[in-house]
Amino acid sequence: MTRTSLSREEVLETAGALVRQHGPAALTMRKLAAELGTAVTSIYWHVGNRESLLDALVERTVRELGEIRPHGRTPAARIVSVATALRRELRERPHLIAMVHERGLTERMFLPAQQALVHEVHRAGLRGAAAARVVRAVQFQVVGHVLVERYRERAPAQHPGEDELWHTAPAEHDPALARALARPPDPERLFAASVRALVDGLLAQPR
Amino acid sequence: MTRTSLSREEVLETAGALVRQHGPAALTMRKLAAELGTAVTSIYWHVGNRESLLDALVERTVRELGEIRPHGRTPAARIVSVATALRRELRERPHLIAMVHERGLTERMFLPAQQALVHEVHRAGLRGAAAARVVRAVQFQVVGHVLVERYRERAPAQHPGEDELWHTAPAEHDPALARALARPPDPERLFAASVRALVDGLLAQPR
DNA sequence: ACCTGAACACCGTTCAAGT
């Protein structure tokens, strides 16, 4: 059983599918070769080695990140809409962030959202270093939040029997607070509220 | 050359040192055995396997996390001081966060700071779900920020020749903004400003 | 230009055998 000749494109395609489904750790050269129906060593001819294969994969995924169109009336609302859109883009590619960071492409990944943010922050009347600060703060906030969210999702059981631990200090006298903290957070709402607060706070700060 | 009999304690100690210096990926059972001067298989008798060795390491590090004492005058300042202290604790254990998350111990790691935060948020006059939201938002903010910071530090070159990419849109007419964004951010100051803005925004939100 | 299998140096883990 022979197969049509292998191409770099096909290697990337198949590797990408494996990463999307099972994460980068599950991408072994041998499994990839099996999937492709070739000898392991053929892959090396096309993509060099595992590391540069992943590099190429990340490159391509980053390029895929769509342009971001803000919407909303107030400057704050428009900035929040950019954050929300960025979060969605990142969550659609669950393995991207970590891979991007490991390769030093964080700034590059930030770009589409950054341009939109710069525009909106400018519209909000901020200039220079103050404007840059807002842009950066929002970027860090979004990426950080998505990272924590993803970690929490992958995590098993979470909070092993820590209900008891809550019965301390002020939480005792505020059962609604204790209950709220015992429940797992709703990341979507938490994200919206946090970004909103961050942006409000930043725009209110002295310049 | 024989050695005094191995103990679980000694295995954890040595493994911990290796992880602190070179990260969890560098901890191989064989290197650890070499370090300890025993056969690889001896380790298995004491700690089961690599995974439970790492579990134990994380357990112990989480327990090490110190209590957090807020300071400052205003409620906002005190909450920010908790965030800052938590950030410091986490940065002192650079490999902890990822390992904690992978093991579903996020909530546990949050605990010391959480208790302090609950107390301060209560003092600020918040109750119930609104208080919980502030606590969670600050926790996510801190952990997320530290994660992004760490990724950036480990990253190589960062922003490969993207100065040009900046010469677009509004940045063109605001050279101070363009310059500020071209420079790598100062994470310490960015963190302080972000947390401050977040807390201000949260405390100002309608309840 | 492209593909191959053999071989090397590394992993984590199991197991029967030692004391």
Add this chain to the structure above:
DNA sequence: ACCTGAACACCGTTCAAGT
């Protein structure tokens, strides 16, 4: 109770040999 080496199934990568 504790330690050992041999062995197994996996890695990524190199290389000489094929077409």
